[in-house]
Each structure stands twice: as C-alpha cells, then as structure tokens.
Amino acid sequence: MxxxxxxxxxxxxxxxxxxxxxxxxxxxxxxxxxxxxxxxxxxxxxxxxxxxxxxxxxxxxxxxxxxxxxxxxxxxxxxxxxxxxxxxxxxxxxxxxxxxxxxxxxxxxxxxxxxxxxxxxxxxxxxxxxxxxxxxxxxxxxxxxxxxxxxxxxxxxxxxxxxxxELDQQKADLLTTGLHAIGAPAAIVQGNGRVLSTNPLFMAARGRVSIRAQDRILLRDDGANRLLYQALSEITGHDRIKSVPLPATEEEQACIVHVIPLFGHALDFSPQGTAIVLIAQPSATAVDDLRILKGLYDLTRGEARIAIEIQKGLPLPEIAKRLQISYETVRSTAKVVYAKTGSSGQSDLVRRLSVVDRYALPPSASPRNG
Missing domain, CATH: 3.30.450.80 (Transcription factor LuxR-like, autoinducer-binding domain)
Known part of the structure; x- marks a missing residue:
C-alpha cells in the first residue's frame, strides 16, 4: 500500500x-x-x-x-x-x-x-x-x-x-504581458465574461471597458456589450474571430474590440480561458474596401455594400436607387447590419463605423464575391 x-x-x-x-x-x-x-x-x-x-x-x-x-x-x-x-x-x-x-x-x-x-x-x-x-x-x-x-x-x-x-494564472499573465509589449490592450476572459488576466494597456482603457461584479468584463456601450457576450457564448465549436465596434465619445476615440477564441496550443497559455479580448486602435488612413467590413463584422458582400452607403450619409431610398435594388431589400439588410454591429439605427451605425475608415489594407484587386 x-x-x-x-x-x-x-x-x-x-x-x-x-x-x-x-x-x-x-x-x-x-x-x-x-x-x-x-x-x-x-x-x-x-x-x-x-x-x-x-x-x-x-x-x-x-x-x-x-x-x-x-x-x-x-x-x-x-x-x-x-x-x-x-x-x-x-x-x-x-x-x-x-x-x-x-x-x-x-x-x-x-x-x-x-x-x-x-x-x-x-x-x-x-x-x-x-x-x-x-x-x-x-x-x-x-x-x-x-x-x-x-x-x-x-x-x-x-x-x-x-x-x-497558480501556474495557469502565470501563463495567462505571460500572454497578456506579451501583448502589452507590442502595444495591444488585451484581456483573457472565460465564456461567462469573467476576466482571468489583463495588461496595463487594457486597464488604462477605463473609459471604454471596466471589470465589474464577479470580475466580469463590461463594455461601456450597451450595444457593444451585448455583442461581446454574444460572441463569447458562440465560441464553442468554431474558431472565428468576432469584432465589435465601439463608437467615439467625447473623451475617447472610436475603436474595435476583437474577440479571439483560444484553441489548440493557445490553450496552453490559459486552459481555463475562452478568448482574448483585444482593443484595436487603428491608424488614420482612409480606406473604402468591402473586405474590411466583411472581415471585421462578418457581413456578407451585400450587407457591407449597404453599410458603406449608409456610412456616406445616404438615406435608404437613395441607396436602393444607387444600388438598383428594392427599398425593402435595403431596409431588411440594414436591420441585419444594425444587429451585427450593435447599432440602433443609421446615425448610430455611422458613429460606430467611423473607426473602420482608419483601417488600411494593402492594394489589391477588387473584392471577391462573398
């Protein structure tokens, strides 16, 4: 024995x-x-x-x-x-x-x-x-x-x-510290929003994000916060990155919160973690490219086209005329775009997507169909 x-x-x-x-x-x-x-x-x-x-x-x-x-x-x-x-x-x-x-x-x-x-x-x-x-x-x-x-x-x-x-915590801290070294505000969170580790850059973004009761992450914008928790709840079974736009405020510039699932060897850094929540502060280079909207917010090509027209300040009837599609199609598609970006309407969408204008992509051929 x-x-x-x-x-x-x-x-x-x-x-x-x-x-x-x-x-x-x-x-x-x-x-x-x-x-x-x-x-x-x-x-x-x-x-x-x-x-x-x-x-x-x-x-x-x-x-x-x-x-x-x-x-x-x-x-x-x-x-x-x-x-x-x-x-x-x-x-x-x-x-x-x-x-x-x-x-x-x-x-x-x-x-x-x-x-x-x-x-x-x-x-x-x-x-x-x-x-x-x-x-x-x-x-x-x-x-x-x-x-x-x-x-x-x-x-x-x-x-x-x-x-x-304790070792799990140290490894999670090592990951967020590494992201801090490259200038990325980041946190590791669980599926229920509980924060396991953050870096100083993330904690400095108190005007946009905070940690509340039971160590749960909270985005200050209600619509964005709903999208964040929806993204966390849908991570199981796939490894797709979700992006949540945060509109500008009087104190803070617009930014994008990326929800990056922890899969495979990445889980070695935080076995209890579900995702890395990373705040992106894009550069100030104007771009008008469907790939950005499609990639960041999981929009289809048609949804991205309408989002871009809305962003230009055009009313929905004018967008329908310009794109040569029915007004009902534009209106129903716009509702989907609002839901995917956490927007309450046209003006809110413009405010939220202002950050996208500062994302730069390398020159390429015209966007593929998708």
Whole structure:
C-alpha cells in the first residue's frame, strides 16, 4: 500500500506542471481503488469545468443534459461536509434518504451508481475544486481503508491542484504581458465574461471597458456589450474571430474590440480561458474596401455594400436607387447590419463605423464575391 501511495503522489505532482496528465491521474487512482470512475471539477464565478475518466464524463454529459446539475444536492452536501476529508454517500444521507431523493432514485441508481466519495478543495479567491470517485452499487460500500488512502493523498492533490491553478494564472499573465509589449490592450476572459488576466494597456482603457461584479468584463456601450457576450457564448465549436465596434465619445476615440477564441496550443497559455479580448486602435488612413467590413463584422458582400452607403450619409431610398435594388431589400439588410454591429439605427451605425475608415489594407484587386 505504501508503494502504491508513493507512486500516486509522484503522478499527482507531475500533473501540477503537465495539466493534461490529470485525467490519467484520476484514472490511476480510480483503478487502484477499484472505483468505476472519477473526476475533478473546477468552479469559479458560476462557471464549472470537469476533468475525468471517459465513462464518468459520459454520465456527466447526461447529468447536465437532463437538468440535474442545477439541483445537485448530492455534490452540494459533499462539498459542505468534505472540506477536510473525503466523505461517502453513506456519511451524507441515510439509506432511506438515498432511496427517496430524486437524484438517486431517478438518475444514479438506474445507472448502477450512487456509491461515491468526494472532497472539496478551496483555492485562491473564489475557486473551488471538487474531487469525486464513483463506485458501482454492485461492488458494495466504499471501505474505510480506501477512504484512508484517499485522505492520505488529499493534501498532495490539494497542493498540486493549487499549484496548477497558480501556474495557469502565470501563463495567462505571460500572454497578456506579451501583448502589452507590442502595444495591444488585451484581456483573457472565460465564456461567462469573467476576466482571468489583463495588461496595463487594457486597464488604462477605463473609459471604454471596466471589470465589474464577479470580475466580469463590461463594455461601456450597451450595444457593444451585448455583442461581446454574444460572441463569447458562440465560441464553442468554431474558431472565428468576432469584432465589435465601439463608437467615439467625447473623451475617447472610436475603436474595435476583437474577440479571439483560444484553441489548440493557445490553450496552453490559459486552459481555463475562452478568448482574448483585444482593443484595436487603428491608424488614420482612409480606406473604402468591402473586405474590411466583411472581415471585421462578418457581413456578407451585400450587407457591407449597404453599410458603406449608409456610412456616406445616404438615406435608404437613395441607396436602393444607387444600388438598383428594392427599398425593402435595403431596409431588411440594414436591420441585419444594425444587429451585427450593435447599432440602433443609421446615425448610430455611422458613429460606430467611423473607426473602420482608419483601417488600411494593402492594394489589391477588387473584392471577391462573398
């Protein structure tokens, strides 16, 4: 048992530096203790992320899809009672309670589960990390010897996880510091808008952006703020950059906020991050090119053409006449352009897109169809 404990401790500390090894660590502990599976979960500012064995993660997906995550009394009580050691279901609920509680009766027991042990590890600020191992009901109760081994591992798991969290923060800070060195105001944020790291240039833009309750990012312009959170919520499944125009104010020049998804090797800098939010301050070179609007705001060629005409101050009927299309087409397309750029109407669109006039592109042939 001592040899096993020593081997597990070595793997636990390796995972502090190489975070991709945590699933293997969890799987090794689960196999060594004859558990069916296990998982770690990080929770901060209302956002929860899981790392675990394959079978456990499949059950977690079903658990979330069926709405149990919002009423997980089992994990809530395990976290309350397991702040100093691992606790078992039998330590939390009587046999009668487990028979009657919906989470056991309707979800766990039908899958042959409902016999687990868990503990809570409190991290810096509001980070909470749960460690849970699940055993099949047919395997009988979790033994005291198994709990003793897990409790011997617990301080090492806690130190390793906290070290991993600190290393993640350092890597995120390194990325934003690098962007600061090239003059880019930037922050790393999660999908819910929680800010993980910023650089001084970003914090200096207080007239345009701020960090509010629960460390959430906030753009001062309501329309732009809606577009920012929409972009963050839509990142899953694609790696397209989204751009949000910020109109000029009496104190600040117009600018563009780029939402750049963190994918692949970029996640090495911030495994908990979702995107880099970067504020672009363009140069003062006038350009009239459809590629800019199409690229920055995901406009189609037709939408970009109408946006440019609106930007010139032309009324919609005049735009329809100039482009030789119907007024209804211009009006419906303009509404799409307003939505994509966070504008409330023609004058607001002109104000927001004033920044685009200062983006320069190298000379090229006429824009492609798109």
């Amino acid at each position: 001592e040899a096993l404990e020593s081997e597990l401790i070595s793997r636990i500390y390796e995972a502090a530096v190489f975070k991709e090894r945590w699933p293997n660590v969890v799987s090794t502990i689960a196999h060594s203790c004859d558990f069916w599976g296990g998982a770690l979960t990080w929770q901060a500012a209302g956002e929860r992320r899981w790392i675990g064995t394959a079978g456990f993660m499949e059950v977690i997906e079903e658990f979330a899809a069926e709405g149990w995550a919002a009423k997980n009394i089992r994990l809530e009580k395990a976290n309350r009672e397991g702040q100093f050691s691992f606790v078992r279901d039998a330590d939390l609920f009587t046999a009668e309670e487990r028979r009657d509680l919906p989470i056991y009766r309707d979800f766990l027991v039908p899958r042959g589960l409902g016999c687990a042990t868990a503990t809570l590890i409190s991290g810096p600020e509001d980070i909470e990390i749960s460690v849970c191992f699940e055993q099949r009901l047919t395997s009988g109760p979790i033994s005291n010897e198994t709990v003793r081994l897990l409790n011997a591992l617990r301080p090492h798991i806690a130190r390793s996880l906290l070290l991993a969290t």
